[in-house]
Amino acid sequence: MLSWPRALVRKGRRDTGGGSSPEESAAREAGADPELGRASQWRLVWRKFRKHKLAVGGAVVVLAVYLVVVFAEFLAPASASATDERLTYAPPQTIQVDFSFSDGLDLYVYGYETRRDPETFEQKHTVDTSQKIPLRLLPRGESYEMWGLIPMDRHLFGPVDADQRAYFLGADRSGRDLLSRIIHGARVSLSIGLIGVVVSFALGLFFGGISGYFGGAPDTIIQRIIEFLMAIPTLPLWLALSAAVPPDWGPLMRYFAITTILSVIGWTGLARVVRGRFLSLREDDFVIAARLDGCGRRRIIFRHMVPSMSSHVIASLSMAVPAMILGETAMSFLGLGLQSPAVSWGVLLQEAQNVRTIETAPWLMLPGLAVFVTVLAMNFVGDGLRDSADPYK
Template identity: 85%
Template sequence: MLSWPRPLSRNGTKTAEPAGALAPEAVPPGEAGSDPELGRASQWRLIWRKFRRHRLALIGAVVVLFVYLVVVFAEFLAPSVSSTSDEDLTYAPPQQVHVDFSFSHGIDLYVYGYETRRDPETFEQIHTVDTSEKIPLRLFARGDDYDMWGLIPTDRHLFGPVDQDQHVYFLGADRAGRDLLSRIVYGARVSLSIGLIGVAVSFLLGLFFGGISGYFGGAADTGIQRLIEFLMAVPTLPLWLSLSAAVPPDWGPLMRYFAITTILSVIGWTGLARVVRGRFLSLREDDFVIAARLDGCSRRRIIFRHMVPSMSSHVIASLSMAVPSMILGETAMSFLGLGLQSPAVSWGVLLQDAQNVRTIETAPWLMLPGLAVFITVLAMNFVGDGLRDSADPYK
């Protein structure tokens, strides 16, 4: 057995070396002075260690976490129910929140009311700020009744007017006098849940077909790859048109929701399947897979117990990049009238009101759902980039 020579002391004699001490040459280059437990760290800890150094990915993760918290508590965070409307306040502009620092009353929040008049020529309602009317605001205000998660009946909202009979429009109103902020919050639940459900279905399809293609090869690999190439060669918009035309027009919002999710899943599994196939091709000849095969392990155990866990980080990175594509797909389909329709509320449905140039000129705040889509998709792309870089063993 090889042994490392002990260092010499000043008088030339060999000094005693503690048992189990590691020679200086055994420390990997560039790791001197690093975490002593780094060599025993798990794969997920190493990924997290690299992910923390990606500043944009961390910022994106915070934004994504915030958006999904809004999705979970949408009814409580929205100032009103998405269907609440006031015909006298159509296309009302956003109201600015003011702060009153009066020492006699403490700190009060309020917004100014509207003064509405009708143009004598166009008969269009014109809303101006009425500084003589103050609408006081408060936290945990009473408002429209709703069922939290469909289970808990309540009327408490995080922020709203003191008088529950009054309406406030922090981001303006749409053509029916409905609060745009509340509709954006409710629309986030539909758009983001479609992204998660669609990616989950795509994950199962991609893992199944990609695993078969990469592990078995041969005729199965050739057939699956030709199918993937055919689906990827078809232009996306005509494929959406043909699949959406197959959806019966008399279906309700819930049935159309599942139909759109299925359409996006059928289209979106091909990219993940190629990623899984490439990983299976590189792993099936590795030593640990060959050792498991020689040990008598079944194919099912080799795939799900040995190969899939070793590529889980790469799959998660690919899934995080696929969620924004699902969200954009639903938004585009609903915007073009191929997806969800009113009374369903999603970001794509809300953007249908912004198709008219004249409407955008008179009510530019109707473009705010597009800003929500932009921020969410950009944050998810940052997170996906961070996960992909962190899962790469060669970086």
């Protein structure tokens, strides 16, 4: 058996970059990462997405918001319906911090001193520095069932005494904690966005796929339907569809009705995106090769065409979720969607319609800030996914 001299072996390894192939050595000399040549498309998308700082920051915010949705009962200091009519329109309380080496960290808020205006008979709340409400982590409070299954009475943060109340973001006209209602309202508003997008995705992928793959008469009929739906003004369409919902339906039934309405309206844009991608993909070499190999239409669509455009579909879906959230918020704000006792961000913003109310209690606009931050973060994520959909650019 022939053996190469060790010096020649070491020289060959140095010439090829330590045992790597000539292609990897050339890529390394050109300044490129040789691992990219063997990386999958999803890994390339993730690599490019991480470089989009705003998208990564938006993803962190969106993840935090949906964690709030999942653990809403635990994170909220009180239930969404707990009222105290003595503290209507109570202003936000500021958390006070005292630290001493003997007692450690002491957190508390000052109580309220309530007086009634002798002329307008309106209640006025001022800070009462003589009354301290101690705060702590994981205090016992109002009982609830986590996810409707696990009975609990622990909350993340709140007063030590369960009989006392702390309004970190103020109270509404019924003396309900606004922070707790924003947290509980996030569950409804954000879940409507997800459910509506899932239904819109199914409709858009189905009709857009048929239109783009088959063309001809099916394409013409579907496109005329899409153009008809998109030509109807959005607000009158909401009015007509919401008027069809019986007023005696409960909050749950109206919840599913609003989801269905948003889905019926929202599938047309995604269908056009899917149609355009199918039109460009159906003449590609891999689709023609699959057709010549005897693959059926279903296999060609779901095993070859849909996976190749999945990144573009995900980017479109990420941009559709904020539109769904804004749609539910707008409908509930106008009184066409969810109504009390249901809690959503749009329902909370109904109380901010009166200018005098905003002048008296400007903190009632805070649900609008929650909508703004969430939608902006989702738009950043959508921009990052759209830019990363084609990692080779």
